[in-house]
Amino acid sequence: MRRIISVLLENEAGALSRVAGLFSARGYNIESLTVAPTDDPSLSRMTIVTGGTDSIIEQITKQLNKLVDVVKLIDLTEGQHIERELMLVKVVAAGSEQREEVKRLVDIFRGRIIDVTESTYTLEMTGNGDKVDAFVQALSQVEIIEVVRSGVSGIGRGKRALSA
Amino acid sequence: MQLTGADIVVRCLQDEGIEFLFGYPGGAALHIYDALYKQDQVKHILVRHEQGATHAADGYARATGKPGVVLVTSGPGVTNTITGIATAYMDSIPMVVLTAQVPSHLIGDDAFQEVDTVGITRPCVKHNFLVNDVDDLAETMKKAFYIASSGRPGPVVVDIPKDITANLTDYNYPESVDMRSYQPRTRGHSKQVKRGVDLLLSARKPIIYTGGGAVIGNAEDAVQKLVNMLSYPSTSTLMGLGAIPASNKNFLGMLGMHGTYESNMAMHDCDVMIAVGARFDDRVTGELAKFSPSARIVQIDIDPSSIGKNVPVEVPIVGDCQEVLEQMIELLEPRVDEIDRAAVNQWWEQIGRWKSLDSLAYKTNEEKIVPQVVVERLGEITKGDAYVCSDVGQHQMWAAQYYAFEKPRRWINSGGLGTMGFGLPSAMGVQLAYPDATVICITGDASIQMCIQELSCCLQYGLPIKVINLNNQYMGMVRQWQEFFYDRRYSHSYMDALPDFVKLAESYGHIGMRVEKPAELDATLEEAFALKDRLVFVDVITDPTVNVYPMIAAGKGHHEMHLAPGQEEVKERELA
Ligand SMILES: Cc1cc2nc3c(=O)[nH]c(=O)nc-3n(C[C@H](O)[C@H](O)[C@H](O)COP(=O)(O)OP(=O)(O)OC[C@H]3O[C@@H](n4cnc5c(N)ncnc54)[C@H](O)[C@@H]3O)c2cc1C
Ligand SMILES: Cc1ncc(C[n+]2csc(CCOP(=O)(O)OP(=O)(O)O)c2C)c(N)n1
Numbered sequence: 001m002r003r004i005i006s007v008l009l010e011n012e013a014g015a016l017s018r019v020a021g022l023f024s025a026r027g028y029n030i031e032s033l034t035v036a037p038t039d040d041p042s043l044s045r046m047t048i049v050t051g052g053t054d055s056i057i058e059q060i061t062k063q064l065n066k067l068v069d070v071v072k073l074i075d076l077t078e079g080q081h082i083e084r085e086l087m088l089v090k091v092v093a094a095g096s097e098q099r100e101e102v103k104r105l106v107d108i109f110r111g112r113i114i115d116v117t118e119s120t121y122t123l124e125m126t127g128n129g130d131k132v133d134a135f136v137q138a139l140s141q142v143e144i145i146e147v148v149r150s151g152v153s154g155i156g157r158g159k160r161a162l163s164a
Numbered sequence: 165m166q167l168t169g170a171d172i173v174v175r176c177l178q179d180e181g182i183e184f185l186f187g188y189p190g191g192a193a194l195h196i197y198d199a200l201y202k203q204d205q206v207k208h209i210l211v212r213h214e215q216g217a218t219h220a221a222d223g224y225a226r227a228t229g230k231p232g233v234v235l236v237t238s239g240p241g242v243t244n245t246i247t248g249i250a251t252a253y254m255d256s257i258p259m260v261v262l263t264a265q266v267p268s269h270l271i272g273d274d275a276f277q278e279v280d281t282v283g284i285t286r287p288c289v290k291h292n293f294l295v296n297d298v299d300d301l302a303e304t305m306k307k308a309f310y311i312a313s314s315g316r317p318g319p320v321v322v323d324i325p326k327d328i329t330a331n332l333t334d335y336n337y338p339e340s341v342d343m344r345s346y347q348p349r350t351r352g353h354s355k356q357v358k359r360g361v362d363l364l365l366s367a368r369k370p371i372i373y374t375g376g377g378a379v380i381g382n383a384e385d386a387v388q389k390l391v392n393m394l395s396y397p398s399t400s401t402l403m404g405l406g407a408i409p410a411s412n413k414n415f416l417g418m419l420g421m422h423g424t425y426e427s428n429m430a431m432h433d434c435d436v437m438i439a440v441g442a443r444f445d446d447r448v449t450g451e452l453a454k455f456s457p458s459a460r461i462v463q464i465d466i467d468p469s470s471i472g473k474n475v476p477v478e479v480p481i482v483g484d485c486q487e488v489l490e491q492m493i494e495l496l497e498p499r500v501d502e503i504d505r506a507a508v509n510q511w512w513e514q515i516g517r518w519k520s521l522d523s524l525a526y527k528t529n530e531e532k533i534v535p536q537v538v539v540e541r542l543g544e545i546t547k548g549d550a551y552v553c554s555d556v557g558q559h560q561m562w563a564a565q566y567y568a569f570e571k572p573r574r575w576i577n578s579g580g581l582g583t584m585g586f587g588l589p590s591a592m593g594v595q596l597a598y599p600d601a602t603v604i605c606i607t608g609d610a611s612i613q614m615c616i617q618e619l620s621c622c623l624q625y626g627l628p629i630k631v632i633n634l635n636n637q638y639m640g641m642v643r644q645w646q647e648f649f650y651d652r653r654y655s656h657s658y659m660d661a662l663p664d665f666v667k668l669a670e671s672y673g674h675i676g677m678r679v680e681k682p683a684e685l686d687a688t689l690e691e692a693f694a695l696k697d698r699l700v701f702v703d704v705i706t707d708p709t710v711n712v713y714p715m716i717a718a719g720k721g722h723h724e725m726h727l728a729p730g731q732e733e734v735k736e737r738e739l740a
């Protein structure tokens with residue numbers, strides 16, 4: 001099953017490689033991993049999207065907790081949560097017909113056109129993983145030049161929070 | 165007065181109460197070596213290879229419970245320590261490894277003798293640090309010792325660039341450190357403890373299964389109290405030997421691949437199992453699908469990730485096993501009458517039938533020395549009170565099976581990584597810690613050659629280790645597997661061109677002895693052990709065809725042990 005694990009860790013050189021190393025050494029799968037400092041600059045917050053049987057997920061969370069740099073973590077998928085991913089897509093948008101079609105799709109998905117040249121549009125889209133996937137699918141008629149995805153960030157709903 | 169980073173390193177070691185530093189110098193470490201030269205509180209032990217330094221520190225740590233400390237130079241000095249660091253990591257041994265690094269401004273430049281020490285050691289350390297600022301040095305050292313020796317112990321590497329060891333700052337060694345991200349828990353959750361107690365009391369066919377955690381956690385008194393109070397059958401992993409004395413009437417011997425028949429059968433048939441600091445390793449469980457089909461399991465471990473990792477557990481208890489066992493004993497004491505003694509007695513009768521097979525029996529021989537006899541004789545000569553350090557192979561298993569350990573921390577061996585070359589240097593660490601104790605290194609003709617250079621270190625520091633080389637002229641353990649599972653195709657397991665070990669020992673300045681005839685064994689061993697202040701290397705030429713029994717082959721369960729030739733028939737007859 002797909003899981004989203006949110007991790008607070010010391011914002012120190014090497015902390016990221018400890019997490020990445022753990023996943024590769026133990027053969028756990030990583031769908032995506034994002035990390036950046038939080039409002040407290042001594043802490044980073046990481047969101048890991050992974051999958052596996054319940055016992056693998058249990059080991060993943062225990063092994064992550066065991067890392068000396070990890071302060072706390074939660075499995076967001078155990079409760080109500082929100083996930084978001086940012087995608088940037090550059091597409092060919094040459095004739096007016098093509099430009100119209102792209103614009104229409106962007107509106108349907110509530111994305112934005114953030115850069116325009118004579119022959120290209122650069123699009124921005126935010127949503128959960130499914131929505132972002134669906135948007136790429138919808139662009140199948142358009143010639144895609146490049147796709148950049150941020151990977152998933154997640155947060156608990158309501159009062160559910162992860163803090164040090 | 166401000167101190168240099170190098171002086172601070174040494175002051176930290178002094179303030180931490182470190183007796184020995186096992187090391188080997190080199191360019192990036194020279195400031196620290198200079199600081200060492202100016203004092204005599206921390207004794208530096210010059211090994212002959214950095215692997216030897218790590219095993220020596222490891223042996224010191226296993227015997228004393230205190231962290232072992234290593235100092236090496238950058239680059240090749242570091243890469244030579246990897247085997248020893250991984251060995252300590254697999255067996256949860258507290259160790260601090262100080263590695264010198266090229267100057268900060270050269271890091272990342274492929275500088276002379278540069279390796280990414282933090283990167284290369286990461287998968288086999290509990291934690292590691294790169295010191296970026298001399299102001300962080302003392303606190304980092306304190307953290308390293310704290311992390312290495314608390315919770316589930318393990319090796320910690322502190323990588324120190326050369327410029328940092330020259331920089332000046334005020335010295336201030338913290339009394340303690342508090343880390344928000346590292347807070348090991350020692351006390352068991354009271355509700356879980358109570359559930360564990362209830363389950364233990366309900367047992368009809370119980371087994372107490374102890375492991376390395378019982379030794380690491382100094383839980384021998386609590387474990388023995390539990391075993392004696394309940395009178396439940398008990399077994400131990402290779403790593404836990406000695407926490408329950410071999411002579412305890414409730415002790416069934418080691419379990420697992422080369423454990424006793426009764427231990428493994430009891431594990432298989434039990435209804436309630438309590439695991440104390442044991443991690444259900446694959447050498448212990450045999451085929452997981454066949455593991456202990458009706459057991460309801462209580463597991464005590466300080467590391468949550470050890471609990472339920474391989475085998476589902478009904479009552480997980482996270483905590484230090486000594487503390488948790490004391491919690492349990494307090495609840496159990498007033499309730500022991502609840503035990504169904506009739507059922508447990510019946511269980512003991514069943515175990516007695518398994519035990520009557522005498523699965524460790526072996527045949528002797530007038531022509532050739534059989535290795536089991538040697539280990540038994542060592543046990544008698546040293547009254548079971550020596551420190552026994554071992555290498556890896558058949559001799560290791562025989563040492564575990566036949567020495568009969570009565571105390572914890574006496575059996576020093578590499579279980580998790582199975583590192584050949586561990587025996588001799590680890591014995592150095594033990595002998596330094598306990599100069600008056602009898603320290604034996606039981607080794608094999610192949611293993612001993614992997615760190616043989618340390619014979620030189622033994623001479624320098626006058627370490628009177630007794631090296632017992634069970635010389636079967638084979639990588640016996642490999643040969644045994646090839647005999648059983650590869651149709652006797654002995655591919656590259658014959659030790660051709662062995663050195664003359666007696667002359668070798670002599671050339672290193674020690675005493676060498678050789679014994680080939682069973683009739684001469686006792687006299688030789690007695691002579692060797694009488695030489696109290698000399699290292700004696702006894703080359704014991706043994707029967708090369710002897711195998712380790714009993715054995716659980718790959719894919720088999722505890723109830724499917726191979727017994728020694730001849731015993732299978734007895735089993736059919738007796739247990740039919
Ligand atoms: C050739 C060869 C053959 C082998 N054959 C066998 C065999 O037949 N039988 C056998 O048993 N082994 C055998 N081994 C060893 C095996 O590979 C493992 O090393 C061993 O079984 C692990 O022992 P353990 O479960 O006690 O765990 P250890 O590795 O000793 O781990 C200790 C456990 O205790 C926990 N712990 C540590 N401190 C505490 C504390 N204070 N409180 C609570 N918990 C704590 C740790 O978290 C860990 O889970 C063999 C090895 C070799 C090289
Ligand atoms: C460093 C290392 N390399 C290889 C092995 C695999 N191995 C395990 S036992 C063994 C043979 C050991 O031979 P010896 O030391 O003579 O002991 P014996 O089994 O003959 O008693 C080998 C090669 C290992 N455990 N460690």
Ligand SMILES: [Mg+2]
Nearest residue numbers: 608609638640
């Ligand atoms: Mg051999």
